[in-house]
Amino acid sequence: MSSTMVTGSVETHHAAGSGFSLKEWVFTTDHKRVAVLYMVGAFAAFLVAGIMAILMRTELASLGPTVTDNPSAYNTWLYFHGAAMILGYQIPALTGFFANYYVPLMIGAKDVAFPRVNALSVWLFWMGIVVALLTFVIPDPPDIMWTGYPPYSIITGGNTAFYTFTVLLMGFSSIAAGVNFITTIIYMRAPGMTWSKLNIFIWCTLAAFIIQIIFVPVLGVAVTMLSLDKYLGTHFFNAAAGGSALIYENLFWFYSHPAVYVIFLPAVGLIYEIVATFARNRIFNHMKMVYYGIFGVLALTGVVWAHHLYTAGIPNWMVLIHVFTTLMISIPVGLLMIGLVGTLYKGSIQYATPMLYAAGFLFLFLIGGLTGIPNAMSAIYMHLTDTYWMPGHFHYVMAVSMTTAILGGTYYVLPKMTGRMYSETLGKLGFFLFFIGVNITFMFTLIMGVKGLPRRYYDYQQFPELEWMQQWATIGSYIILLGALVVLVSWLHCVFFGKKVGPNPWGSRSLEWTHAPRPPSGNFGGR
Amino acid sequence: MKIFKRLIAGGALLLPAAVSEAAEGGAAVPDITEGWHHLWQELLLDITIIGIIFAAVTLYLLIRYRRRKEGEEGKASRLSPLASLGWVLIPAFIFLADDVFLAAKNFELWNKMREVPEGAYEVKVEAYMWGWDITYPGGATATNEIRVPEGTPIKVSLTSRDVVHSFFIPDFKVKWDTVPGMETYLWFYPKTAGEHVMTCAEFCGVLHSSMHGKVIVMPEAEFENWIEENTPRNKEA
Ligand code: HEM
Ligand SMILES: [Cu+2]
Ligand SMILES: [Cu+2]
Numbered sequence: 001m002s003s004t005m006v007t008g009s010v011e012t013h014h015a016a017g018s019g020f021s022l023k024e025w026v027f028t029t030d031h032k033r034v035a036v037l038y039m040v041g042a043f044a045a046f047l048v049a050g051i052m053a054i055l056m057r058t059e060l061a062s063l064g065p066t067v068t069d070n071p072s073a074y075n076t077w078l079y080f081h082g083a084a085m086i087l088g089y090q091i092p093a094l095t096g097f098f099a100n101y102y103v104p105l106m107i108g109a110k111d112v113a114f115p116r117v118n119a120l121s122v123w124l125f126w127m128g129i130v131v132a133l134l135t136f137v138i139p140d141p142p143d144i145m146w147t148g149y150p151p152y153s154i155i156t157g158g159n160t161a162f163y164t165f166t167v168l169l170m171g172f173s174s175i176a177a178g179v180n181f182i183t184t185i186i187y188m189r190a191p192g193m194t195w196s197k198l199n200i201f202i203w204c205t206l207a208a209f210i211i212q213i214i215f216v217p218v219l220g221v222a223v224t225m226l227s228l229d230k231y232l233g234t235h236f237f238n239a240a241a242g243g244s245a246l247i248y249e250n251l252f253w254f255y256s257h258p259a260v261y262v263i264f265l266p267a268v269g270l271i272y273e274i275v276a277t278f279a280r281n282r283i284f285n286h287m288k289m290v291y292y293g294i295f296g297v298l299a300l301t302g303v304v305w306a307h308h309l310y311t312a313g314i315p316n317w318m319v320l321i322h323v324f325t326t327l328m329i330s331i332p333v334g335l336l337m338i339g340l341v342g343t344l345y346k347g348s349i350q351y352a353t354p355m356l357y358a359a360g361f362l363f364l365f366l367i368g369g370l371t372g373i374p375n376a377m378s379a380i381y382m383h384l385t386d387t388y389w390m391p392g393h394f395h396y397v398m399a400v401s402m403t404t405a406i407l408g409g410t411y412y413v414l415p416k417m418t419g420r421m422y423s424e425t426l427g428k429l430g431f432f433l434f435f436i437g438v439n440i441t442f443m444f445t446l447i448m449g450v451k452g453l454p455r456r457y458y459d460y461q462q463f464p465e466l467e468w469m470q471q472w473a474t475i476g477s478y479i480i481l482l483g484a485l486v487v488l489v490s491w492l493h494c495v496f497f498g499k500k501v502g503p504n505p506w507g508s509r510s511l512e513w514t515h516a517p518r519p520p521s522g523n524f525g526g527r
Numbered sequence: 528m529k530i531f532k533r534l535i536a537g538g539a540l541l542l543p544a545a546v547s548e549a550a551e552g553g554a555a556v557p558d559i560t561e562g563w564h565h566l567w568q569e570l571l572l573d574i575t576i577i578g579i580i581f582a583a584v585t586l587y588l589l590i591r592y593r594r595r596k597e598g599e600e601g602k603a604s605r606l607s608p609l610a611s612l613g614w615v616l617i618p619a620f621i622f623l624a625d626d627v628f629l630a631a632k633n634f635e636l637w638n639k640m641r642e643v644p645e646g647a648y649e650v651k652v653e654a655y656m657w658g659w660d661i662t663y664p665g666g667a668t669a670t671n672e673i674r675v676p677e678g679t680p681i682k683v684s685l686t687s688r689d690v691v692h693s694f695f696i697p698d699f700k701v702k703w704d705t706v707p708g709m710e711t712y713l714w715f716y717p718k719t720a721g722e723h724v725m726t727c728a729e730f731c732g733v734l735h736s737s738m739h740g741k742v743i744v745m746p747e748a749e750f751e752n753w754i755e756e757n758t759p760r761n762k763e764a
Pocket of ligand 2: 654655691692693727728729730731735738
């Protein structure tokens with residue numbers, strides 16, 4: 001990892017990359033371009049799903065109809081918001097965009113192991129995005145929420161097949177990427193890049209992909225069975241014919257709980273990279289965090305799914321086991337947090353925008369993690385489940401925390417990707433709007449949950465006393481929207497007007513920063 | 528009971544409350560709603576303490592170690608093998624201890640929630656898109672309004688006519704899914720007369736948010752009258 005690996009100069013790369021060619025982008029197999037394709041798709045999904053969030057929040061701002069008098073419209077927004085935020089935005093941003101950009105650069109490889117498979121992954125993902133967006137075009141859009149529980153998803157007039165195909169496309173994309181990146185990390189490391197020298201982000205990404213290739217097929221099976229039931233007359237989930245809705249619920253969460261860690265692990269890996277760089281410090285207890293934190297999560301991730309089903313009618317012994325395993329997973333996650341906070345100790349923290357996001361992450365994830373403990377406890381969960389407490393909790397722990405990692409991570413790579421620096425003023429303004437907004441919105445969301453307001457409600461006539469809290473949550477969402485616009489402006493400003501920068505504007509010690517900005521195809525002075 | 532309430536209000540030191548409850552009740556019906564509030568308070572205290580400690584340490588480090596001059600480097604030294612193991616095992620042990628403690632507390636309440644007390648009055652509820660059909664032991668029926676006598680534990684047997692719904696009474700802190708092809712149940716203990724919201728908590732289609740009704744807790748005598756009047760055989764007579 002010495003700087004002697006840096007060859008090629010800034011000029012030659014610019015020459016190579018000058019002029020925009022659509023053909024080059026469509027047929028690209030260069031991991032850095034694939035990363036950009038993922039980035040654009042993921043943020044597009046974030047934008048559209050974000051607009052749905054604003055529509056929902058506006059609808060909820062007053063009792064009775066506000067934006068629409070048709071509950072189905074709300075249900076479709078919510079379906080799209082949930083599915084697109086998870087499958088179209090967070091997973092692809094973390095295991096597509098950042099994995100593609102960083103993995104080869106951090107391990108000293110020329111590219112991924114199978115560059116063409118990589119192109120296949122990203123285009124499958126884009127097809128998934130397109131199919132998901134068709135929700136707004138077809139006459140009978142899916143209205144089954146991102147969980148798609150039968151029998152409703154089977155008897156609904158909505159088009160469940162679009163749900164099935166969106167999930168399958170995203171799923172195939174993830175499996176292909178998983179095979180690719182696991183191979184890359186095992187076999188493509190530069191000489192001397194031993195396992196113990198790998199960045200923590202690489203370990204996190206490896207673990208995330210291991211989870212993906214084990215669990216995604218289960219989700220694929222579940223959603224395929226849904227469409228078979230609906231369109232081809234099978235009876236997997238039809239109680240009248242001996243099937244059971246609970247089979248689906250178990251299969252769904254068997255994947256979708258691990259999916260949370262597919263998002264969490266790379267995100268926390270990014271935050272580690274950012275904190276280590278901006279605190280100019282060694283990572284606190286590095287290998288122990290890898291072994292006990294990351295592998296602890298990996299070990300437990302497959303045996304906690306039934307905490308989504310305590311009151312669904314599963315046998316009591318399953319509840320007992322999952323209460324315990326779920327509480328246990330707080331241990332490796334807690335260790336990973338201690339490692340992050342410990343990395344601040346005796347550091348020299350520079351508060352550039354990425355570091356602000358990392359600091360925000362520490363607080364948002366703390367609230368998210370702690371509000372998860374009551375959920376693990378079946379007796380407390382009985383009241384909280386399927387109330388606003390749940391969206392409150394998972395927006396803190398996943399939606400918002402992981403978004404700080406994604407936005408912070410994007411500010412962090414921007415100078416590398418573009419060779420230009422963003423405006424710190426705009427960057428910081430965006431962060432503070434976002435941070436204030438999410439706390440207003442989701443603190444009220446949590447409280448409304450404790451008061452008993454069920455989630456996925458188009459209206460709340462039976463809880464008129466909560467209207468003022470809904471209004472505060474809506475105000476918060478407008479502040480978030482403002483923040484998101486500032487972020488977007490700051491990125492565009494950076495790409496077009498940012499000041500040119502050298503190879504290592506952050507003074508990072510990690511390998512990927514030792515070569516020129518906008519590394520050429522083939523990376524390390526490659527051809 | 529007063530002592531019990533005062534202890535909850537106090538928030539902290541909740542262990543003795545559990546003892547007094549056991550001592551007081553004997554074979555009495557456990558108040559699971561009270562139990563929920565009690566455990567919830569305890570839990571809030573637990574997570575608030577952890578949260579404040581973590582947040583305070585984080586905030587301190589973030590401020591204390593801000594960069595003061597250009598080009599400054601972090602000075603953390605490598606942990607000794609013993610310290611590095613200690614920083615895993617000690618926090619892990621603390622978390623584990625807290626987890627075991629919480630799990631034990633949880634199961635104590637959970638078992639009560641899942642064990643219907645003897646002599647409970649059983650009401651059958653069938654969920655459908657989008658409402659609740661209620662049937663009483665004598666054959667009386669109602670829709671969306673469950674009338675129950677005060678001071679008696681109520682068992683609700685749950686079925687579904689079409690899709691998965693979830694029967695939820697926020698005030699009593701109980702909820703359970705209704706699943707096609709299955710009979711599930713929950714129970715609650717209405718101690719005083721009054722009205723409570725009952726509402727659907729599992730997404731079930733277009734009118735999910737309108738699928739609500741009432742639990743009306745009536746004085747025993749009034750309830751007897753009502754059921755008398757509404758039981759079919761009496762009506763016919
Ligand atoms: C930051 C701005 C956001 C706002 C204002 C927002 C708002 C909302 C609202 C109002 C709901 C529906 C509550 C209900 O009726 O039950 C919801 C649900 C949801 N949100 Fe967000 N959200 C945001 C970001 C995100 C992000 C970044 C994710 C990424 C994972 C996300 C994932 C979800 C999911 C999975 C659901 C549940 C969908 C369902 O119930 O099926 N949200 N959000
Ligand atoms: Cu329902
Ligand atoms: Cu419902």
